[in-house]
Amino acid sequence: MSLQHNLSDDIHKGAYVQNGDPGAVGAKVLWIDTTSGFVLKKRNAGDTGWDTIADLNQDVLIIPIGDETTAITVGAAKYTFRMPYPFKLSAVRASLSTASSSGNPAVNIKEAGVSIFSTTITIDSGEKTSQTAATPAVISDPDLADDAEITIDIDTAGTGAKGLKITLIGHRV
Secondary structure, eight states, X not given: OOOOSOOTTTGGGOEEEESSOOOSOOTTOEEEEOTTXXXXXXXXXXXXXXXXXXXXXXXXXXXXXXXXXXBOOOEEEEEEEEOSSOEEEEEEEEEOSBOOSSSOOXXXXXXXXXXXXXXXXXXXXXXXBGGGOSSOOEESOOEEOTXXXXXXXXXXXXXXXXXXXXXXXXXXX
């Protein structure tokens, strides 16, 4: 995890670690909000609210599907693994090292044989990431159980798409 915020001038201002809002405690004061995990926050300049600096709960699992030089192909259970702990998804991304020259690669992720999406994840032709897809993925089941069998299917391969990776973003429950 990388904190893109310079905290060096803030540390001496004081810090709170608690599960309730410490309120108006002065600008630039830090708070680790433990209400639902650990979220690093900083009091705004006007001392009227809190800005989130980092979600310290976030986990990222990156799963390579195949290699960097072989074109992906359609098929069920192209990759299978078991969840190492209960996990709540906040986002799923797909990326390629080589974009499809024609057709939109589409990927489905299933927990115990049931899709976690109501709209599967796609990567538009000529692009390398699902982040810019015309039709964004919709997660319908964000709760992945401990030891659940997860399979990754390639529903549409596109043409010449290579180096597929799936990124699961969320936190342990």
